[in-house]
Amino acid sequence: MPNDPAPRHPTLADVAAKAGVSASTASLAFSGSGPVSDATKERVLAAAAELGYAGPDPRARSLRRGRSGIVGVVLEERVRAAFLDPVKIRTLDGIADGIAPLGAGLLLLPDLGEGESTLTIESAPVDAVVLLWCGLRSSRSIEALQARGIPIVGIECEVGEGLPRITIDNHEATRRGAEYLRELGHRDVAVVALPFDTVRRRGAVSDEQVAAATNVVTLERLAGAREIYPDAPAVETAASSIEEGRIAGFTLLDVDPADRPTAIIAQSDLLAAGVIGAAEELGIDVPGELSVIGFDGIRVDGLQHDLTTLDQPSAAKGRAAGEAVVRLLAGEQPESVAFTSTLHIGDTTARLG
Amino acid sequence: MPNDPAPRHPTLADVAAKAGVSASTASLAFSGSGPVSDATKERVLAAAAELGYAGPDPRARSLRRGRSGIVGVVLEERVRAAFLDPVKIRTLDGIADGIAPLGAGLLLLPDLGEGESTLTIESAPVDAVVLLWCGLRSSRSIEALQARGIPIVGIECEVGEGLPRITIDNHEATRRGAEYLRELGHRDVAVVALPFDTVRRRGAVSDEQVAAATNVVTLERLAGAREIYPDAPAVETAASSIEEGRIAGFTLLDVDPADRPTAIIAQSDLLAAGVIGAAEELGIDVPGELSVIGFDGIRVDGLQHDLTTLDQPSAAKGRAAGEAVVRLLAGEQPESVAFTSTLHIGDTTARLG
DNA sequence: CTGAAAGCGCTTACAG
DNA sequence: CTGAAAGCGCTTACAG
Structure with missing residues (x-):
């Protein structure tokens, strides 16, 4: 038995034919962007209803019009990962808010495609793109x-010359946090760092690795910490998560007490929560024996502490990015925006000794 | 001074001309889906590089191929709202996971467009669609x-005949929760309900309103509660949020103590958290004077209680939906999937008296 | 108010 | 291995 012929769906041409009008007129009847007599319009709509025509095909329309009504958001990795990170969620929320006037859809894309057929920034029908914490390989896509x-x-x-960038004061904010630790008397301070690269590793980071790193946020925050503590050792994590923080925490804390840092600067709140968890498991009191400072200013699920952290305006960042998109699409040239983080002093830091 | 002519971007035809080959050959050089000599391919790529051609236009390609590589997710309301609801986030996470084999992008769409130019389900270039808690007006879109x-x-x-649906046991689960309250001796039980409709209201719900409601989840959960407590009054909220729960909580609790319910069945954990907040503000002890039960099994930020709730598998629901999409696109006919919720007994419910 | 024509940029059989 | 042709489904000047 032969296959059924693929059921072809009616097109505007079919509708026009059925209604006894030209395709142009039928088009006008749907878009409402031209003068069509009510009688004709009605005839077209009736024909459409009869044929089960659901309106112009979005693909054809966007080719012809040159716009798809879609704003792409490029995530560092798998789309999934974004839904696990409260900072990203807040930022996405802000973006959605910022582009609201556009009535556009939000298309989430991974930074790199894996298969042949994968939809990437380069192959997605988008009118504009927001890059979120872009990694190394974004430059080609850009x-x-x-x-x-x-x-x-x-x-x-880093999107390059003349393109608007939304940033925060990663270096300066972390420096301020480190300074606060110094004021509390801490001398032995370690850093639990975000990934340095697209390649995900764990463990102590050498100077060579730092020199070769591509993740700007990680580097800026590290540099800020080292402005105060030039010799602070850093441990790399494979992602911003509580579990990764816990692993790094054990690396730094499950050692001879004499070699233990008295304070840890974590580059995200999730990492900080993991470090605190590790300390608790090892019987190390926070903040009595160990001070911990985070970055982000999110509330971490299940964390019983009020985390000392650098509170960054994630939603505002997203909103600013969305607004910049709106302006760019309107042909304007929006400025870059630099936000400032605030040191929130909680109960996870204390004076040494 | 006249406007600059719009800078036209090079097309495949330009590249082909420059390389001295036909458009078909140039196309093959890019897609790699046909036999092209290495020399020719190189010439085409060189011409593309010289002209600054970044590969085939996604819009044209998707029109021609009939696929866009995009899966749409239709949200009840504004896209923003989804990022505020942990249940939706988890479900989105599951969907992203489920469609991963497709390499498709995830396009977030509002249920209803507001402006003329708004991208809607009907005007979005999607290959497949997942409807999330769809409301009344979805039927037209479907x-x-x-x-x-x-x-x-x-x-x-309710997507209609023959289309796969992912559900949980809203009625039965709530009935089980209500039964647990009955076992604890509660007689005066009220329901704090999710929205009954697209139109968002607050306050006590009449039988007429229930009869006219369209939100199936709300109705099923209410029916489950009323199977045990047929006369349980219900208060409608405008959304699933802590603040809405708080408002509803005041409606029910800020009254003569003799008229107060001894237990409240909230239709979501966020609503339950709000109810508990209201009780605390009114000096009503939970669970001593008031038992509260939620729905979802999420961890609510800042809630100091271990909430008694009906734990539903949100991520698994999303994943099942994503997998169903994959099968549908492969021409298969996936089954509907019904998940089961589990009664988690926390510390917000207690024996009466 | 309506229609004939061109074209958005590409891909895909079909010949050669 | 390469090219000429048709066409995906629509919209938009341009005439009438």
């Missing part, structure tokens, strides 16, 4: 987008 | 999608 004339906004991401 | 032959999966949503 070139491709620019070649195609697609507006780009970067959040914590 | 017809439109079906007319266009786009596969649909519903999560807690």
